[in-house]
Amino acid sequence: MSFSGISAMDYYVTNEAANTPGGIRFTNEVGIPYTKHIMGTINEFIWSTLFRQTDPSDRKPIDSVEVYIVEFDGAEGISWGNNKINVSLIFLKGYPGELKWEFTSLFYHEMTHCFQWDGEGHAPIELVEGVADYAKLIGGYAQEGFAVPGQGERWDQGYDFTARFLEYCDGINPGFVAKLNKKMRYDFDVKYFEDLTGKPVDQLWRDYKAKYGQ
Incomplete structure (x- = not known):
């Protein structure tokens, strides 16, 4: 390597x-x-x-x-x-x-x-799982049935639903997941989303759903 x-x-x-x-x-x-x-x-x-x-x-x-x-x-x-x-x-x-x-x-x-960092256990498990599924997504190994962009009921639904939301956030701030992971080394605060994008996570989710007509 x-x-x-x-x-x-x-x-x-x-x-x-x-x-x-x-x-x-x-x-x-x-x-x-x-x-x-x-x-x-x-x-x-x-x-x-x-x-x-x-x-x-x-x-x-x-x-x-x-x-x-x-x-x-x-x-x-x-x-x-x-x-x-x-x-x-x-x-x-x-x-x-x-x-x-x-x-x-x-x-x-x-x-x-x-x-990955998980805020020393303080990050929501759904977000932790979403980051892991995001790895599959950008690595080219999203399996058949993986969520499509815009799908899901909430940003922290977990796994592929959250992975697709993280993909959207990366479009706003390239390298978003890497930056979020770095912030989560010692703790977690939902405000990290706003720090990185300029918008609270709930607004990001509404914008995400609207972008895909849902």
């Missing part, structure tokens, strides 16, 4: 159920080498493009990301413990489409959780 500092990051992947249907499908269709490769690629994307953290002191102080292929239900994957990602064997077994593509999309989301 060419991006400054990327070589200092280590990536670990453990398939804890290699002989199960999900574990076998992971090995055959995705694999540990590919997983480590995309982890490096996405890590570089997060630092250079998503959060524009050219200064290493702006980044979260982690030096590794660990991935575990394990059995759990209710989600394709979850991030936990600051730098760990679990991927569901149930998802791997049952996903009906192109698994490698969907797996990559998932990692744009989950890797973002490892590196």
Whole structure:
């Protein structure tokens, strides 16, 4: 990897159920080498493009990301413990489409959780999830059914709905998500939206909906 500092990051992947249907499908269709490769690629994307953290002191102080292929239900994957990602064997077994593509999309989301700031827990979880889905969107891995611009009931609805709103805010202030992430290093205040765009978030949402005729 060419991006400054990327070589200092280590990536670990453990398939804890290699002989199960999900574990076998992971090995055959995705694999540990590919997983480590995309982890490096996405890590570089997060630092250079998503959060524009050219200064290493702006980044979260982690030096590794660990991935575990394990059995759990209710989600394709979850991030936990600051730098760990679990991927569901149930998802791997049952996903009906192109698994490698969907797996990559998932990692744009989950890797973002490892590196984003969340106001030391004060940022709304819906916004945190929206930023992670925004990574998928601008990384070119928004899956089929992803929200279209203007869709949603409120700005903090979360996931793809909030991602599309963040995309709109980026059109007002290029690099908006990177700047918002930097502001959320130690705390969160909804006023950050106004600081960056000149408008309160509720006005931004009304303008966003009006732009798309909703």
